[in-house]
Amino acid sequence: MDFHLDNLLALPNVTVSSCQQQEGFIFLQLDFISEGILCPHCQTYTDNLHLLVRNLSICGQGVFLKVPRRQFICPHCGKYPTEGLEGVENG
Numbered sequence: 001m002d003f004h005l006d007n008l009l010a011l012p013n014v015t016v017s018s019c020q021q022q023e024g025f026i027f028l029q030l031d032f033i034s035e036g037i038l039c040p041h042c043q044t045y046t047d048n049l050h051l052l053v054r055n056l057s058i059c060g061q062g063v064f065l066k067v068p069r070r071q072f073i074c075p076h077c078g079k080y081p082t083e084g085l086e087g088v089e090n091g
Contacts, residue, residue, distance in 0.1 A: 008058075009065075025062045037072060037083050044076035 005016040005028060018029040036047025057063060070083040 021061070025064060026058055027064050027066055029066045032070065032083065037070075037081060039072075039074040039077060039079060039081050041079045041081065042074060042077040044074055046072045046074050046076075046081075048073045048075065 005019060006014075009016065009028070011030070013033050014030045015033060016028050017031045020027045020029075036045055038045055071080055072083070073080055
């Protein structure tokens with residue numbers, strides 16, 4: 001059976017780079033696939049350069065997603081957009 005954690009999470013634009021089990025919890029380290037983002041303020045692409053998200057349980061164990069919080073500087077408008085993770089609410 002070919003099992004991929006990326007398929008299990010079904011989150012777009014990220015891949016699972018590592019998985020650790022610790023004290024009854026599973027920690028999945030996520031990495032973004034893209035190098036940069038479109039600035040939400042001016043729509044200019046930028047790649048100029050950690051968040052812990054609780055997810056559903058797997059096999060009775062709590063799961064946390066370790067998501068890198070990437071903040072960029074837009075060379076066009078000078079704003080600092082932070083990359084979000086589609087399907088996961090901020091806060």
